[in-house]
Amino acid sequence: MATTDVPTPDAEALLRQARALQTNAYAPYSGFRVGAVVVTADGQVFEGVNVENASYRLTTCAEQTALAMMATAGVRSPVVAVAVVGDGPEPCTPCGACRQTVAEFGPDATVHAAGSEPDGPVLTTQIAELLPYGFGAERLAAGQRPAADDGAVPGADDAVGRTDRGGA
Numbered sequence: 670m671a672t673t674d675v676p677t678p679d680a681e682a683l684l685r686q687a688r689a690l691q692t693n694a695y696a697p698y699s700g701f702r703v704g705a706v707v708v709t710a711d712g713q714v715f716e717g718v719n720v721e722n723a724s725y726r727l728t729t730c731a732e733q734t735a736l737a738m739m740a741t742a743g744v745r746s747p748v749v750a751v752a753v754v755g756d757g758p759e760p761c762t763p764c765g766a767c768r769q770t771v772a773e774f775g776p777d778a779t780v781h782a783a784g785s786e787p788d789g790p791v792l793t794t795q796i797a798e799l800l801p802y803g804f805g806a807e808r809l810a811a812g813q814r815p816a817a818d819d820g821a822v823p824g825a826d827d828a829v830g831r832t833d834r835g836g837a
């Protein structure tokens with residue numbers, strides 16, 4: 670499935686940049702620092718780190734931080750490359766949520782993943798390999814129903830688990 674290649678100079682540079690970002694990670698709870706860099710088709714580069722929270726579920730991943738920076742800047746050029754570096758010797762591949770988020774902005778993106786050791790292994794693959802059969806805008810559009818004009822929630826009548834409770 671995924672391929673491990675000798676990183677191209679571009680990948681090396683991106684991974685070096687992502688690795689340098691690790692020092693800015695806000696990871697007081699896990700101690701697992703992640704840096705991410707995204708590159709758009711028009712050559713713009715955005716950086717991100719993981720940002721944890723005492724309320725654990727509010728943690729934001731580095732990839733999502735970088736993509737949010739990109740969106741905030743108003744950039745809509747497709748993401749063509751993502752580099753992710755996390756602590757430890759093995760390549761830090763994006764979590765499931767980040768795979769979905771990368772696919773939103775870069776369905777053809779190349780993903781470079783590495784660990785914090787500069788000479789460690791690098792995994793280079795495509796987002797489509799990391800997120801096979803993913804859900805995207807086309808699938809959403811294909812299944813969308815016309816908006817109801819009476820304020821009813823479209824599809825509510827056939828929602829799973831709906832029962833008639835007799836006017837409660």
Ligand SMILES: [Zn+2]
Binds near residue numbers: 768
């Ligand atoms: Zn993630």
